[in-house]
Amino acid sequence: MVDNSIVRAARAAATPVLAGDKTVRLIIDNREVEVPEHTTILDAARAAGISIPTLCYLRELNEVGSCRVCVVEVEGIDQLVASCNNYVLDGMVVHTNSEKVRRARRMNVELLLTQHDATCPSCVRSGNCALQSLANDLNVYHLPLRRHLSGDAWDYSYPLIRDNDKCVKCMRCIQVCEKVQTLGIWDLVSRASHTAVGVSGSRDIAETSCALCGQCVTHCPTGALRERDDTERAFEAIADPKKATLIQVAPAVRASWGEEFGLDPEVATIERLAAVLRRVGFEYVFDTDFSADLTIMEEGSELLARMQAKAAGGSSAPHGPMFTSCCPGWVRFVKGNYPQFVGQVSTSKSPQQMFGAIAKTWFAQVLDMDPHNVFCVSAMPCVAKKAEAALPTMVGQSGEPDVDCVLTVRELARMIRASHVDPAKVEPEPLDAPLGFGTGAAVVFGATGGVMDAALRSAYYLVTGENPDPDAFSEVRGMGGWRERTFDLAGTPVRTAVAHGLGNARKLLDALVAGEVDYDFVEVMACPGGCVGGGGQPIHDGLEMAAERGQVLWGLDAGAKVRFSHENPSVQACYHDFLGEPLSDRAEELLHTDQSGWKMPGEPA
Structure with missing residues (x-):
């Protein structure tokens, strides 16, 4: 989606909020809200106690609006806009849960699920998965679309495991590895509808200088990244009477x-x-x-x-x-x-x-x-x-x-x-x-x-x-x-x-x-x-x-x-x-x- 030019201009002009900056008044869900200028719609809504769901968003780390889960309706703009990286304007009227917004969010999550291995009972993130929670909250109880899983190979003996069939392409792992840890192990690979997240340079993970810090794991919203599970080795040793x-x-x-x-x-x-x-x-x-x-x-x-x-x-x-x-x-x-x-x-x-x-x-x-x-x-x-x-x-x-x-x-x-x-x-x-x-x-x-x-x-x-x-x-x-x-x-x-x-x-x-x-x-x-x-x-x-x-x-x-x-x-x-x-x-x-x-x-x- 392409944002309306006035919203895009407001985003481009964004600067850190300083004490004494002027404030902006807008209407969110029929509620008048006053916040400092250069505040995102997402933060303005949260300040008013209004919850907007997110998936790819991480403050100051990943604010790319790629998942389109946080979209809202702004009066006067035809397309829905991502609330995480669009900024408030004086007089703006925002609807965070209109029928148009609700349908779009549901469809976006359904599309994500078509490329997601939803075997939740056997996933280490079951019960602690942002996608699972979103699907439940949006009442996605049935998926009418066909699934297309990549089935990419991985060395499961390696301490760090990536399962691209659970990846939602949020790019959090790319951002934390590049911006915080400066290693650049992950990157987008392929193009268009085949775009996926993988090891940069199309390398095997064992060929990289990965520090195995695991920050990509703790910042992943799903089970696409995890540690190698060694619990059975421990259970086997416990059961061995000689050990x-x-x-x-x-x-x-x-x-x-x-x-x-x-x-x-x-x-x-x-x-x-x-x-x-x-x-x-x-x-x-x-x-x-x-x-x-x-x-x-x-x-x-x-x-x-x-x-x-x-x-x-x-x-x-x-x-x-x-x-x-x-x-x-x-x-x-x-x-x-x-x-x-x-x-x-x-x-x-x-x-x-x-x-x-x-x-x-x-x-x-x-x-x-x-x-x-x-x-x-x-x-x-x-x-x-x-x-x-x-x-x-x-x-x-x-x-x-x-x-x-x-x-x-x-x-x-x-x-x-x-x-x-x-x-x-x-x-x-x-x-x-x-x-x-x-x-x-x-x-x-x-x-x-x-x-x-x-x-x-x-x-x-x-x-x-x-x-x-x-x-x-x-x-x-x-x-x-x-x-x-x-x-x-x-x-x-x-x-x-x-x-x-x-x-x-x-x-x-x-x-x-x-x-x-x-x-x-x-x-x-x-x-x-x-x-x-x-x-x-x-x-x-x-x-x-x-x-x-x-x-x-x-x-x-x-x-x-x-x-x-x-x-x-x-x-x-x-x-x-x-x-x-x-x-x-x-x-x-x-x-x-x-x-x-x-x-x-x-x-x-």
Whole structure:
């Protein structure tokens, strides 16, 4: 459809609304509405409490009006106009639910359904699908038109799954990958009636530099994008009497798992989740917070050693900052896009992988258990963790992967439902020992700035022998996309930077390449907001939950009895009884990795 010229002109003249801008008066559904100029019809209607359905729309990300679900009737204009990207005019009269509008919306949804695999009972998004909700709301109970499904092939062993038979061509995945993550993995392919969304350049997904951040999944309104489902592998291990099946729960999971069951954060505690997971069948329930504290000991010691080498100078002195290595999406990004920095990424494994390495060595020894019979499952807010666990460099002493199976929060919820467990009716239980204790410093690993904050707390102690105020480094917190601060560690300035979202990471790395900035320590998380905004988290269409979930984690840290990683008694016992000390030979063997030991597509050999 082509918009009326006067509406198009109003859209082209749009500028950000500023305080003091003049207002516009219009009539929407026989109701007088006054809003600032340059307000969309959609926002004007919402301001008046009038609901207009949308499908492709995402504020400031995807405002292209492609789905035509949000169309409205404007008096004096023959064609219906998209309310999401057309702006109000003084005196405009709008009808949001006239018979003409209702018929058009219904027809548009019916046309979308002709190219949609509507096997809703077997779809992971059933009950949480924008198209399904729209069809129900518009009373589309019968489809009189023939379906035409593309049946495009996909490698279902890949951690990220695309099903084009469920795609509605909303282009959200294209926009979030291009505008926010700056990777451009998705694009429109073919032309005219054959237009579809696919991998850019007509490549196989495995040939791309996809970071597996999963932001395309959480921004998809249907089930066209999802993670590979590994729930049956976990159920099979639980059913195997020879296996000791344990599960580790990542810090960010405690801030989000309850959303799948309508539970408030105060109710959806890690202790309640532990009880739920035991009812699902897991023999041991542990906390990745333990290995997050372990990561701080290794990565913090690595940072101090690097800084001492830089201070000593010489031709072999390291140059540039050390980057954190906790986020596999970030590691994939830097390897695929800035391979010159790979040598500056910490060699410390991520907390997920450190946990698996310890579970199949120290923990197996404590229980006098054959490591081959230990099946380690991870509950993660992440899709990239599935790929990380399968890397050839993440194999332990037993010859098996450190981590056997990775589940997203959504998969975890599906396992709980499949086991007919109602979390609201389960009494909380403590996590298992010795890998179930974590500090406040470990909890905040899931929020942007958390790794930096935790590392600086323990680095200060390692330098001075005294604990700082646990909130001394709070300036690294917040939702700014790229933040930098310099802190004093006993007379030594430490220049730090924190970035979240790969678009911000790209800006930071470009500045480093250009010599515009210089740091000692840099934290990068691939997903906006950090792991709390991860691609494996519960999906709330059109809502960004990272900031809210992050506040939950910072609140748990503030209320924790122990807020320093080096004071974790389980970590202390692990070093005393098994590892020796940070960066020891055994620690290097089990807890560190060669970041160059595997290649991304296109990465120089």
